[in-house]
Amino acid sequence: MTGQKEPAPVLFECRDVHYSYQGRFPALNGVGLTITAGERVALVGANGSGKSTFLHLLDALIFPQRGTLAYIGKELTEKSFLDAEFSLRFRRKIGLIFQNPDVQLFCPTVREDIAFGPLQLGMEEKTVKARLELLAETLQIGPLLDRSPHQLSLGEKRKVAFATILVIEPDVLLLDEPTAGLDPKTSTKLIGMLAEASHSGKTIVTATHDLHIIEDIADKVYVFGQDKKLAGAGTPAEILGDTALLQANNLIHIHPHHTRDHKVMKA
Amino acid sequence: MHIPDGYLGPATSGVFYAVMLPVWIAASRIVKKTMQARQVPLMAIGAAFSFVIMMFNLPIPGGSTGHAVGAVLVAVLLGPWAAVIAISVALAVQALLFGDGGITALGANCFNMAVVMPFVGYYVYKLISGGAPNDSNRRVIAAGVAGYIGINAAAFLAGVEFGLQPYLHHTAEGQALYCPYGLKVAVPLMAGEHLLIFGWVEAVVTALVVKYLEKQAPELLFREKVPMKIPTKLWVLLGILVLLSPLGLILPKLVKAGGAWGEWGADELKGLAGYIPAGLKKLDGLWQAPIPDYTFQGWEGKGLSHLSLAYIFSGILGMALVVLAVWLLGKYLSRPERRPLMPKRDFVGRSIRGALDFIKESIFADEIASRPGVLQSLDPRIKAVTVLFFILLVMFTRSLAVLGLIYIFCLILALFSRIGIGFFLKRTWIFIPFFSLLIAIPALFSFISPGRPVASVGPLMITHTGIKAAGVFFGRVVTSVSLAVLLSMTTRHFELLKALRFFGIPQMFVMVLGITYRYIYLFVEIVENTFRAIRSRVGSGMHYRKGQKVVAWNIAHLWIRSYALNEQVYQAMVSRGFRGEPRTLDHFQTRRRDWLWLFGAAMIILLLAYAEYRTKL
Numbered sequence: 084m085t086g087q088k089e090p091a092p093v094l095f096e097c098r099d100v101h102y103s104y105q106g107r108f109p110a111l112n113g114v115g116l117t118i119t120a121g122e123r124v125a126l127v128g129a130n131g132s133g134k135s136t137f138l139h140l141l142d143a144l145i146f147p148q149r150g151t152l153a154y155i156g157k158e159l160t161e162k163s164f165l166d167a168e169f170s171l172r173f174r175r176k177i178g179l180i181f182q183n184p185d186v187q188l189f190c191p192t193v194r195e196d197i198a199f200g201p202l203q204l205g206m207e208e209k210t211v212k213a214r215l216e217l218l219a220e221t222l223q224i225g226p227l228l229d230r231s232p233h234q235l236s237l238g239e240k241r242k243v244a245f246a247t248i249l250v251i252e253p254d255v256l257l258l259d260e261p262t263a264g265l266d267p268k269t270s271t272k273l274i275g276m277l278a279e280a281s282h283s284g285k286t287i288v289t290a291t292h293d294l295h296i297i298e299d300i301a302d303k304v305y306v307f308g309q310d311k312k313l314a315g316a317g318t319p320a321e322i323l324g325d326t327a328l329l330q331a332n333n334l335i336h337i338h339p340h341h342t343r344d345h346k347v348m349k350a
Numbered sequence: 351m352h353i354p355d356g357y358l359g360p361a362t363s364g365v366f367y368a369v370m371l372p373v374w375i376a377a378s379r380i381v382k383k384t385m386q387a388r389q390v391p392l393m394a395i396g397a398a399f400s401f402v403i404m405m406f407n408l409p410i411p412g413g414s415t416g417h418a419v420g421a422v423l424v425a426v427l428l429g430p431w432a433a434v435i436a437i438s439v440a441l442a443v444q445a446l447l448f449g450d451g452g453i454t455a456l457g458a459n460c461f462n463m464a465v466v467m468p469f470v471g472y473y474v475y476k477l478i479s480g481g482a483p484n485d486s487n488r489r490v491i492a493a494g495v496a497g498y499i500g501i502n503a504a505a506f507l508a509g510v511e512f513g514l515q516p517y518l519h520h521t522a523e524g525q526a527l528y529c530p531y532g533l534k535v536a537v538p539l540m541a542g543e544h545l546l547i548f549g550w551v552e553a554v555v556t557a558l559v560v561k562y563l564e565k566q567a568p569e570l571l572f573r574e575k576v577p578m579k580i581p582t583k584l585w586v587l588l589g590i591l592v593l594l595s596p597l598g599l600i601l602p603k604l605v606k607a608g609g610a611w612g613e614w615g616a617d618e619l620k621g622l623a624g625y626i627p628a629g630l631k632k633l634d635g636l637w638q639a640p641i642p643d644y645t646f647q648g649w650e651g652k653g654l655s656h657l658s659l660a661y662i663f664s665g666i667l668g669m670a671l672v673v674l675a676v677w678l679l680g681k682y683l684s685r686p687e688r689r690p691l692m693p694k695r696d697f698v699g700r701s702i703r704g705a706l707d708f709i710k711e712s713i714f715a716d717e718i719a720s721r722p723g724v725l726q727s728l729d730p731r732i733k734a735v736t737v738l739f740f741i742l743l744v745m746f747t748r749s750l751a752v753l754g755l756i757y758i759f760c761l762i763l764a765l766f767s768r769i770g771i772g773f774f775l776k777r778t779w780i781f782i783p784f785f786s787l788l789i790a791i792p793a794l795f796s797f798i799s800p801g802r803p804v805a806s807v808g809p810l811m812i813t814h815t816g817i818k819a820a821g822v823f824f825g826r827v828v829t830s831v832s833l834a835v836l837l838s839m840t841t842r843h844f845e846l847l848k849a850l851r852f853f854g855i856p857q858m859f860v861m862v863l864g865i866t867y868r869y870i871y872l873f874v875e876i877v878e879n880t881f882r883a884i885r886s887r888v889g890s891g892m893h894y895r896k897g898q899k900v901v902a903w904n905i906a907h908l909w910i911r912s913y914a915l916n917e918q919v920y921q922a923m924v925s926r927g928f929r930g931e932p933r934t935l936d937h938f939q940t941r942r943r944d945w946l947w948l949f950g951a952a953m954i955i956l957l958l959a960y961a962e963y964r965t966k967l
Contacts, residue, residue, distance in 0.1 A: 139921065142925050144921040144924060144925055167929065170927075170929065171927065174925070174926065174927040175927070177925075178925075178926075179925045181918065181921075181922055181925075183918070185872055185915075186915065186918040186919055186921075186922050187922050188868075189391070189394075189865050189868055189869070189919050189922060189923065190864055190865070190868060191843070191844035191847065191864040191865075191867045191868050192844050194935070195844070195864065195934065195935055198934075198935040199923075199926055199928075199934075200926035200927060202933040202934065202935060203923075203926055203927035203928050203929070203932070203933060204926070204927040205927075208935065208936070211935065212935075229842070231844065231868065231871070232868060233868070233871035233872060233875070234713075247926070248926075251926065251927075
């Protein structure tokens, strides 16, 4: 961590978290890490290393089958979410942007999609509409509001997906491969938005295998290995410098163009 | 099998809506109980899947293609109760937004295809498959038989519904007011084409898709026990309806004596008491009619001796005209200057074209809906209400003049809504009305419509009642299709779906409709890409057996993807605070022009109804 701030409160505390799909396909084999408030975290790893599963755990969509996961000292379990009050508080604080915007955008129009979250979370319709207008202006998605998600380009879809979460004004943003499939310009724009969100004090956790962006979006990087455990942790500079670690975890390949690529990135 | 508006009389339509209401309530309660909050995305994605199944063209022997309804398949995948909702939603979207199936006939269509077909199919499947292991051939055969029986049960019912119309609704002179053919024509026609052609397509699709899923993803097939515990209150409601439904069927019979609707006078009312037993007696004969020996009493008891022959003849004529209609339509649609020439047997090309047309059409519809026109500027709720009332007037009127006036009104509205008249005519005359026009032709002649002869074509006599019957039937169909198309063309689709809230449809269903609509597009794109991939790898020249396997595999694969999507969408909803009861944004605003329009429309409707009543036009 950069250490320029005073010690922030611990937000998420996970210990030895295990998760497997249908009891057969392991996705996480004992992951433990701590995320503090206001921190910018990147989770890197190859496809299938359990990053998405980990984000879904942080968003309490699924729960650890072994080990524990706590949010501000309270353990997250299926049971704790039967409490409507707690569920509401948690969902207002944490926002997850799914990897596939076609999953995230399920309403017939962009406007309804952005309004969905705050409405379910009990916000007044007036407030929702006001926030919607403001957000549409800042993200420049005004003309998209009455369009249907299927008419949007991937870049527009990602932008709108971002809006559906920002409108809730959560403290924690969980992002699953936010730049996947985007051209460099759109990608840069999105990173700019993330930087803005971070300035306003939000905690940002990004899962990605796009090494180019992690210096811009993270202070701390965790590497997820093929064995579905943490393979390493450190600052972006430390991790990017550790070629052996990256190679072992399928994040880079030995190829002449890579060194050039790496230089460009450093520059 | 989607019954359009104008084929069924108001009483029949009303009875089916009344029957569907408790069925929908029961189905949604049962599904909610078993699925909890998951039901919303599951129903929506199930509905989108049901919608898209019809886009998969299957090659059939003889080099043609056909598509399945898929209701039995959906029942095997989701269970029969969930299938009721999913298919009803798919049918509602088809009727409201794409003009496929009538709005007033929606209740009947849902009963045939969303209740009878999935339930019959599901139980046939259960009965035959028994406890057979997942990958056994017995399950595959069971699915095929279930598909075949399911669609034929639905088609038979549709035939009965058609066949009852001339009996239930006709004037004193015996002029039919809705579908002009009795049971002896309608039932064999509907049953025939499904026994011979569509039933097999349904069987092949259901069997092969179940086969692949049993092999690849058996956990995605519905395995639970079908809950049958319907709340007592609903049973009572259903019981009352069953008791009342014959009354609904007799009512138009009692009223028929007069000329225009609502015109029965004091003496007729006096006669009512004595009439009921007579009506019931006739109905009694009616119920026995279709099954044992077809000894159905002709609807007016006129010229009974000739009727049998005439019926057979008109049945053949009807079939020939249907074939002709389909052939002409196929010719028209595949005209080289309109579309790239495509061999008939090319099911790959047809599926791609279907998907592309759908997307193109929707972009076009969106463009029309955002033009600055009269109808576009109205509040969707008020527009929907007025169009519905116009459709109801069309359903009830017996006067060709009233139908003509409403139709002219439609054209004027189209003009003021900046829809080109040529385009509007093409859009509203193609398929349903064109088809209905051909269907109406046999009704001109004396063997269907006995009465005063006007002209003769060879040995066939065209009668005065025949002209009126064919004219009213056809006028009704074309006018109601035009009204429905006007509504869906000038309203952005999502707004139209949201306007349903106004009709007391629960928020949950509106949400389900919205999500269904959203994912139909995703699925259509998947269909298009899938068939492009097939074409790039194997081309389109394959044996029909191989082709059927390819199509079935892709439907199975789409279901596997749908299921995964459903789980993810559910999580995406939960992540944003969804707990089972959705809340949606309401942003409609009525302005003065909306009320003016409502007033104007109400005046026109009342005026037309009154004019018909006074002048017996």
